[in-house]
Amino acid sequence: MFYYLFYQLLQPAFSPLNVFRYITVRTALASLTALLLGLALGPWVIRCLRRMQIKQFVREEGPRSHQAKAGTPTMGGILIVVATLVPTLLWADLNNAYVLLALFVMLGFAAIGFLDDYSKVARRHNRGLSGRSKLFLQIVMSSCAGVALLIMTLYDVYSTALSVPFFKNFRPELVVSSLLEHAYLWPLAFVPFLAFVALVMVSSSNAVNLTDGLDGLAIGCVVIASGALTILTYITSHAVISAYLDIQHVPQVGELTVFCGVLICTSLAFLW
Secondary structure, eight states: OHIIIIIIIITTTSGGGGGGGOHHHHHHHHHHHHHHHHHHHHHHHHHHHHHTTOBOOOOTTSOGGGGGGTTOBOOTHHHHHHHHHHHHHHHSOTTOHHHHHHHHHHHHHHHHHHHHHHHHHHHTSSOOSOHHHHHHHHHHHHHHHHHHHHHHHTTTSOOOBOOOTTOTTOOOBSSOGGGGGSTTTHHHHTHHHHHHHHHHHHHHHHHHHHHBTBTTHHHHHHHHHHHHHHHHHHHHHOHHHHHHTTOOOOGGGGGHHHHHHHHHHHHHHHHO
16 A cells, blocks of 8 residues: 555655665565554453453363463464554555465465364364364365466466475476366366465464464464565565575565565564
8 A cells, every 4th residue: 555655656756755666665664563563452452352251272181281371362363464464455565466365365364263263262162173174274275375376377477386495407397287288187287286385385374273382482483484484585586686596586576575574573563
């Protein structure tokens, strides 16, 4: 929103606003917005969750020391979603397909988490959605993201070739192009790619889910991963740096630097 307002609308009349076209500037401003928003909303969200009796039910098989955590407000992910969504909408280029896809995936997986937490609260038990139900919903969301990426390849925005670290000349193609020559087999050509996308996304989601339990452990890992992705998305979009490091250059993915930077500060606010 601000990118469109300051850079595309007002910049021709006021040249200093040209600074808003730089990803680094917008990442810094978006991250600061996320941190302040998360710190401001955090106490209010906790009070609302306590008022609505939305509390955590500790696993029966857990250690006795964790029983003291019974009644801790759950559904705190709402804070993460809001504090990530709002700054991204404000400072990112919303015409960028990667940003829109990242927001769609975040909201989709957040909806699955919400259903899981709501099921726990409604049943007053630590068991939410069944493992199969969660896995099915996660695979559906991942498949939707995979299809979106395949559509992006039609516009040369995305490549289905896999870049393998430390192996410059080994870039396997995840779409079997030979099957595309046969009309009755072409859907099978996309199966390896969709399976790979689902594997990465479902594994990442459940890695966070399984890590959660110790105070600050899951969100601490998210901060570290988001920091790494912030750097990777920026250097991948930078023609000079990506050429120097001999990594694949994907120009439009740089806008995800804003999203990843926001996620760092949102996570820090949540940790606080």
